[in-house]
Amino acid sequence: xxxxxxxxxxxxxxxxxxxxxxxxxxxxxxxxxxxxxxxxxxxxxxxxxxxxxxxxxxxxxxxxxxxxxxxxxxxxxxxxxxxxxxxxxxxxxxxxxxxxxxxxxxxxxxxxxxxxxxxxxxxxxxxxxxxxxxxxxxxxxxxxxxxxxxxxxxxxxxxxx
Numbered sequence: 054x055x056x057x058x059x060x061x062x063x064x065x066x067x068x069x070x071x072x073x074x075x076x077x078x079x080x081x082x083x084x085x086x087x088x089x090x091x092x093x094x095x096x097x098x099x100x101x102x103x104x105x106x107x108x109x110x111x112x113x114x115x116x117x118x119x120x121x122x123x124x125x126x127x128x129x130x131x132x133x134x135x136x137x138x139x140x141x142x143x144x145x146x147x148x149x150x151x152x153x154x155x156x157x158x159x160x161x162x163x164x165x166x167x168x169x170x171x172x173x174x175x176x177x178x179x180x181x182x183x184x185x186x187x188x189x190x191x192x193x194x195x196x197x198x199x200x201x202x203x204x205x206x207x208x209x210x211x212x213x214x
Contacts, residue, residue, distance in 0.1 A: 056116060056150045056151045056152070057147065057156055057159055058145055058146065058147030058177075059146055059163050059175070060143055060145055060175035060176075061143065061144040061146065061163070061166060061173070062126060062140035062172055062173040062175055063140060063142040063172050064141060064171070064172075064173075066142055069093060069122045070093075072144070073093070073095060075169065076166070076169070080095070080097050083101040083103070084098055084100060084118075085098060086098060093122065094120065094121040094122075095121075097118050097119070098112075098115065098116075098117055098118070099112075099115055099162070105158070105162065105164075105165055107157070110154050110157075110158075111154075114152060114154045114155075115154055115155060115158065116150035116152075117149035118148050118158070118159070119149065120145070120166075121145050122142075123143030123145045125143065126140055127139050127141060127142075144166075144170075146159065146163055146166060147159070161205065163201060164201045167198050168198050173196065173197055174197070174200070175193065176194040179193065180194045180204060180209065180210075
């Protein structure tokens with residue numbers, strides 16, 4: 054079963070290769086293996102959560118994670134008027150499978166990458182169990198580092214797993 058994924062919005066254009074040149078050595082300090090795929094995406098397995106400020110976990114419960122470029126950001130059909138400027142580039146960070154430890158790691162990976170890349174987090178929907186009519190997405194939460202830190206401490210985050 055595929056796991057959760059989250060978007061990052063960048064407001065300064067960067068070549069994806071440059072992003073990877075920064076991210077891959079950092080990932081290699083606590084992930085093994087880190088594999089750059091032929092299409093440019095990166096697959097990695099988190100082995101040490103202490104680099105993300107987390108306590109020990111059983112690596113057997115952890116699946117693969119990935120970092121890829123989101124070709125749909127900026128989207129022509131999105132309304133970015135609430136922002137002082139629209140995003141110019143998007144990334145996707147995701148987990149290959151679901152489960153509590155994978156959700157927790159994805160949240161903390163996203164927090165770290167948001168700070169490293171000066172990005173905003175696109176939650177691609179509403180947090181906290183709110184639903185939109187007809188299964189479509191009408192609203193979404195987008196947050197900065199402080200918002201992501203608060204969300205990781207919120208009781209509803211622990212219910213999303």
